[in-house]
Amino acid sequence: MNLIDLPADAVTLKADHPVTTSLRVAEIFGKQHKNVLQNIREIMAQVPENFNRLNFQPVEYLDEKGESRPAYELTRDGFTLLAMGFTGSAAMAFKLAFIERFNAMEQQLHSRATIGISIPPVLSLGAYLETRDSLHDLRAELDVLFTQLEQVDVRCKPAEIEAMTDPKLQVGKKVHLVRDLISTLEEHGVSRELAKELTGHNSNTVRQHAFQGKKQG
Structure with a gap:
């Protein structure tokens, strides 16, 4: 049927x-x-x-x-x-x-649930094929999610950047040197007050303000 x-x-x-x-x-x-x-x-x-x-x-x-x-x-x-x-x-x-x-x-x-998969060392043929197909489907869905993640506009506070131990942060398809963001603020005379006003802006926005501050100086 x-x-x-x-x-x-x-x-x-x-x-x-x-x-x-x-x-x-x-x-x-x-x-x-x-x-x-x-x-x-x-x-x-x-x-x-x-x-x-x-x-x-x-x-x-x-x-x-x-x-x-x-x-x-x-x-x-x-x-x-x-x-x-x-x-x-x-x-x-x-x-x-x-x-x-x-x-x-x-x-x-x-x-969609939290992944907590463990595969036993021995499986029947049917269980193996079912597990393999499920993992293929899961991988396809994860690929879509990672693609969406790459397009996310990451927003952060200067204090969060200073506290990071990793000198690089992967944001979308670009790698931003987050320590360089702090030095950019300092080099162009951007005060901490302005940095606080920029809370919620991404690093590109902060750089733009820093560049404008240098031109005006």
Whole structure:
């Protein structure tokens, strides 16, 4: 059975948790929304309140008339309980597609988490291939993040520069001699008061002020 290609917003992220909505479930499974709401409420009447609070979040949406209507946001667990009651071959295909989408989003969130990876000395072939693929995906995401980091405008205080033990600071694609920044301030008569006024400016801005101070002198 081939997986159905769901709409891009069938599962979305909210507060770093993948969720879908009763409205999207109704649309994709070809059901009336009022019936899906009834199914959800029947489930909620049978499970603990804590489960309902975590997995069935009441929300509202605007209908075609612009009127507010009730709906629910469903987590993976909430969707799973709801979809258990949907039968037929078409319903099974939609269930699998939703589960695959939830899996993909959870994997995406996992790759964003703090890296604490350790690889055991012995792996099965399947585990090795899965780990290798995950690391390839992680490396691709890290490459994007490092590219973004290179474009960051780094802002610092003169006192922070003086306290640095490393004489060089990598900022974007350029290497700035941070000790030279201090000497530039002193050579061109830029006072500490002016330096404080420049707090939050990057080193290029400080150099520009220093150069202007020299021209005016």
